[in-house]
Amino acid sequence: MKFVILNGSPRETKSVTYQYLRYIEINFPGNEYIVHHIGRKIKKIEKDQEYFDSILKDIAAADGVIWIYPVYLLLIPSQLKRFIELVFERKKLSYFQGKNATSISTSANFYDHLAHNYIHAISEDFGMRYYRGYSAEMMDLLKKKERKRLLNFTKQFIIQCENKLETAKVYSPLTFDYPIYKPLNVIMQPKTKKHKITVLTDALESDISLNNMIETFVKLMPCEVSVVNVNKINIRGGCLGCLNCIADNICFYPDEHMEIFSKYTVEADAVVYAYKTQDRYFTSRMKIFQDRSFFNGHRPVFKGQQQAFFVSGPLRQLPILREVIEAIPEIGRANLVGVVTDEYNDSKQITTLIQNIIDGMLWGIEHNKYTRHKTFLGVGGHKVFRDLIHMYQIIFPQDYYYYKKEKLFDWPKIFFGGFGFILKPLMRSSYFRKRFFAQAGKYQIKMYTKVVKKEEDDNNKTKK
Ligand SMILES: Cc1cc2nc3c(=O)[nH]c(=O)nc-3n(C[C@H](O)[C@H](O)[C@H](O)COP(=O)(O)O)c2cc1C
Incomplete structure (x- = not known):
């Protein structure tokens, strides 16, 4: 063969x-x-x-x-x-x-x-x-x-x-037949707020819908917005996996990537990633930018940041990309405010969704960097990283110190704490186990009702 x-x-x-x-x-x-x-x-x-x-x-x-x-x-x-x-x-x-x-x-x-x-x-x-x-x-x-x-x-x-055995097909071919997004009557808002907002994009001049989405966002956002185009900055090549960066988080390439990454993404209060799809993911140019962020190690430097994605292309048919979009903010402990695509026949709807993103971002920034709860994407991701950094602490020293300082080595504690010593041997007895489980549900709910009752009492007190 x-x-x-x-x-x-x-x-x-x-x-x-x-x-x-x-x-x-x-x-x-x-x-x-x-x-x-x-x-x-x-x-x-x-x-x-x-x-x-x-x-x-x-x-x-x-x-x-x-x-x-x-x-x-x-x-x-x-x-x-x-x-x-x-x-x-x-x-x-x-x-x-x-x-x-x-x-x-x-x-x-x-x-x-x-x-x-x-x-x-x-x-x-x-x-x-x-x-x-x-x-x-x-x-x-x-x-x-x-x-x-x-x-x-x-x-x-x-x-x-x-x-030449047949294999089952899993993915359907992609189609896209939505009109170009053409915003109407979008009025430039006064820039009264001082938040640091970035749009990171790979849009070419020919990407009309994506450029229009960015323009609408810049106009409607009541803050100055920095638009960084990865096609216009000096990035000399993709990550070579050399791992020279891991000792002190500095990439060997003498180009603009590290500076742009830190100044415009890490330091921002909110970032919009405005990308088009190419085949079943974003472009390789954008992927170079992503891969090169490996110099930063595994530290969640975007903690509390408000993030959104504007996507031009058939995202509804791309579950893999959708999962990446949802996972990235969760892994980074950022808040995914929303995702807007150009998969609408009516441009007005897209403008409304962009306005919703702006409102959500401002709300998040102004409410103590609000971050949605994590799902398996973030919870599972954290545990894999945590174990990895613990295991390779000699290789990833910066990550290790960061994880220690931020108390991210959050190993699970045994449920019932000290009582475990008494309960463990008792649970070997089937008589005890039966009685334990007969009561367990009740005790479980009691923990919650206690919290709810206390909240109710506190609220009643403040009303008086
Ligand atoms: C830039 C970069 C990004 C990586 N991203 C991931 C990742 O998302 N998930 C993962 O499990 N490992 C990730 N790794 C670890 C590599 O997949 C792993 O070290 C692999 O064995 C390297 O294989 P190679 O020596 O054939 O290049 C990453 C490594 C580098 C250098």
């Missing part, structure tokens, strides 16, 4: 993920493995058409395509995203048509499912039969049990390729 491997890691052969492939190669020696280091060579791939075409030719002659990548900021690295964009832009989907595909990633299993779902959807868009991928925790290859699992996964993929 002939496999083409598309390696998204900018670390090329020094990549952790690549070692998983090497392990497979050694265990299945009868096959041919052609590796393309997309993550490292993306600039050459983009400029050198012949080189790009040679990759496509390899794909056309292959029995299977294996995407391998590290998870970067809830998705794949910007470089691999750019490669996917090139395939769409240059209309080269036919080279992938009918191939078998799968993926292997390494990560800390933090939102790895989104990266996998994205690659799954893209593989289907490319017309491939996608066999569900393998998401390894980065240390898995060091464990015997996990190595065995990896080999079994590979065996199954090879069977898949040999027999």
Whole structure:
């Protein structure tokens, strides 16, 4: 069998993920493995058409395509995203048509499912039969049990390729047929408030709806707004995963990213991320900006910030992107005020929704940086980060000190506290357990009714 491997890691052969492939190669020696280091060579791939075409030719002659990548900021690295964009832009989907595909990633299993779902959807868009991928925790290859699992996964993929087995389709093709957003009668509001507001965007001149959404926001917001366009700032390239930044949170690239990130996003009271969709995510240019924020480590520097997203494109058909949008503020302990898209036939509705975002942002800023409750996205995310930073405290010293100072190592306490010592042995008795559970519900509700009753009493007292 002939496999083409598309390696998204900018670390090329020094990549952790690549070692998983090497392990497979050694265990299945009868096959041919052609590796393309997309993550490292993306600039050459983009400029050198012949080189790009040679990759496509390899794909056309292959029995299977294996995407391998590290998870970067809830998705794949910007470089691999750019490669996917090139395939769409240059209309080269036919080279992938009918191939078998799968993926292997390494990560800390933090939102790895989104990266996998994205690659799954893209593989289907490319017309491939996608066999569900393998998401390894980065240390898995060091464990015997996990190595065995990896080999079994590979065996199954090879069977898949040999027999050209059908796979169930999960994603529908995308459509978008909404009119351009054209705001009417939007009057510039006096800039009476002093809050620091930023719009971060990747809009080109041709992105009329997105530019109009930004213009409406700038006009209606009663504060000055800084609009930062990631296409107009000096960003020299995507994150290379070199990890030089983690000791003191400084990226090695001599460009404007760090300054813009700190001055216009971290220090702002509110930020609107105004992006268009490209294939099933935002653009790779925007992803470069996101990936490069890794220099900041895992500290929730956006705590209490009011955030919103303006999206041009079919977001209602993009559950993966929707989850990213909802997860980012929760992970960062910011407040997601709302998401406005241009999926409306009536421009008036979009203007109203932008006004609602402004009202929500001001309300949040002026109410002690109000932040909505967290869901699993934020709660689960925090626990994974917390454990990771505790485990790798030598490697992430700045994160570790921050987590300690902010009391983010919030390990769970045993319910019933000290009583646990008495209750634990008693619970071994079935007689005691039965009596305990007969009363448990009542006691549980009693804790809540006590709080509610106290609130009622306090309110009655203040009324008097
Ligand atoms: C810029 C950057 C972003 C990352 N984002 C994530 C993430 O969102 N989720 C996760 O589980 N791991 C994340 N990681 C960890 C990598 O996925 C992990 O270290 C991976 O094994 C690196 O593989 P590689 O050596 O093949 O590039 C990130 C690492 C970097 C450098």
